[in-house]
Amino acid sequence: MPLVTIKVLEGRTTEQKRGMVKDVTEAIVKNIGCPDSAVQIELVDLKPENIAHGGKLFSDGR
Amino acid sequence: MPLVTIKVLEGRTTEQKRGMVKDVTEAIVKNIGCPDSAVQIELVDLKPENIAHGGKLFSDGR
Amino acid sequence: MPLVTIKVLEGRTTEQKRGMVKDVTEAIVKNIGCPDSAVQIELVDLKPENIAHGGKLFSDGR
Amino acid sequence: MPLVTIKVLEGRTTEQKRGMVKDVTEAIVKNIGCPDSAVQIELVDLKPENIAHGGKLFSDGR
Amino acid sequence: MPLVTIKVLEGRTTEQKRGMVKDVTEAIVKNIGCPDSAVQIELVDLKPENIAHGGKLFSDGR
Amino acid sequence: MPLVTIKVLEGRTTEQKRGMVKDVTEAIVKNIGCPDSAVQIELVDLKPENIAHGGKLFSDGR
Structure with missing residues (x-):
């Protein structure tokens, strides 16, 4: 503890x-x-x- | 916010x-x-x- | 299943x-x-x- | 309910x-x-x- | 690790x-x-x- | 996004x-x-x- 979760869009490099x-x-x-x-x-x-924002999938554009 | 998480069995189509x-x-x-x-x-x-219900993996049948 | 979690700002009524x-x-x-x-x-x-957005607590105003 | 989540390092067998x-x-x-x-x-x-402990990725050794 | 989360209905004793x-x-x-x-x-x-099952709050009966 | 969750022991001040x-x-x-x-x-x-580590509640001492 502390326990941290970080959710990010896939594609981050190991360096990041x-x-x-x-x-x-x-x-x-x-x-x-x-x-x-x-x-x-x-x-x-x-x-x-x-992932969706405003009822729309992220993969369908913003 | 609101932040919603929906966990479903894999295999749902993009349309769903x-x-x-x-x-x-x-x-x-x-x-x-x-x-x-x-x-x-x-x-x-x-x-x-x-996933398991009642102590049994979903993949082992119900 | 499905398992859904909905996180909302406190203060919602039971009716909501x-x-x-x-x-x-x-x-x-x-x-x-x-x-x-x-x-x-x-x-x-x-x-x-x-809760925080942009590095600022929600309780400190937006 | 109860709802349990168990997070483990990948690689556990189905038997485990x-x-x-x-x-x-x-x-x-x-x-x-x-x-x-x-x-x-x-x-x-x-x-x-x-996964990281102490600011270091698990994949970078401990 | 392993990291476990157990969600239970409130009211369990410390002994439980x-x-x-x-x-x-x-x-x-x-x-x-x-x-x-x-x-x-x-x-x-x-x-x-x-908590809700089948679209009904647990506090409204089952 | 990113969505971050930080779980800490209760008692942190608003300043922290x-x-x-x-x-x-x-x-x-x-x-x-x-x-x-x-x-x-x-x-x-x-x-x-x-919270528990090693099968023991944090409130029971370490």
């Missing part, structure tokens, strides 16, 4: 993921004061046909 | 997903009174070997 | 929740073709100090 | 999943007193590049 | 929760072979007015 | 939450390149009697 988990962990440690080893992050890759 | 996010969005707007652009939906496709 | 789960269930049944008894919905009431 | 949902269901029934048919479990397979 | 997390942890360790210290469980207490 | 959502949003924008207005964060306050 590596940087994101490092920086998000630091951001939480800075504000909560927990050890960084306590921060767990799960990334979820979302497919465009599985 | 398209209709479902449209109709679910309308159902929420009708009752909550938010603009439809505020409704976000995430669909999750579940594999039969990753 | 009652209508929303009824209409969302119908919207899913119409598109997926499952029996309505298979649709489970969980509502989550979100506090304004626990 | 089969045993786990059976035993977890029994553990819940024993303590809650619900019928086993009421227990639903969703398994989520996590990829090593989508 | 204590027994459930102990037994569920053992059930996972037995099948996955991880150390028990790796198993994290989050319990979520659900209010009857926030 | 305010700083955390600001800094986590910046960390994601820096790595993903999305506009900060696209980042949504939900905070979840966890009670000590609803």
Whole structure:
């Protein structure tokens, strides 16, 4: 704990993921004061046909 | 917001997903009174070997 | 299954929740073709100090 | 209900999943007193590049 | 990891929760072979007015 | 999108939450390149009697 879930559109590179988990962990440690080893992050890759805004699938355009 | 997650057995067609996010969005707007652009939906496709009822995997039959 | 989660800002009345789960269930049944008894919905009431957009808490104004 | 989600590192065999949902269901029934048919479990397979501890991706070593 | 979430109707005693997390942890360790210290469980207490089956709130009867 | 959930032990001050959502949003924008207005964060306050590690409730000590 803290337990973090970050859902992003699929297609992020490993480099982007590596940087994101490092920086998000630091951001939480800075504000909560927990050890960084306590921060767990799960990334979820979302497919465009599985997301909708305003009743419209992302894969159908915006 | 509202943020909606709908978990269904994998195998739904894009047409089914398209209709479902449209109709679910309308159902929420009708009752909550938010603009439809505020409704976000995430669909999750579940594999039969990753679901269980009564202690038994869905993929092992019911 | 389907399993649905709907996260909304706290303060919705029971009447709004009652209508929303009824209409969302119908919207899913119409598109997926499952029996309505298979649709489970969980509502989550979100506090304004626990939501943020653009790096700003909802409770701090928009 | 109860609704259970178990997130594990990908690569578990069907046999492991089969045993786990059976035993977890029994553990819940024993303590809650619900019928086993009421227990639903969703398994989520996590990829090593989508998990991080201490700001470091699992796929980058520990 | 494993990360477990168990959603139950509110009103379970601390004794029930204590027994459930102990037994569920053992059930996972037995099948996955991880150390028990790796198993994290989050319990979520659900209010009857926030759950619905078949389009009907649990608090409205079944 | 991105959609972020951060689960922390209850008792964080509004000031801590305010700083955390600001800094986590910046960390994601820096790595993903999305506009900060696209980042949504939900905070979840966890009670000590609803978390367990190693089969033991957090409220029972470690």
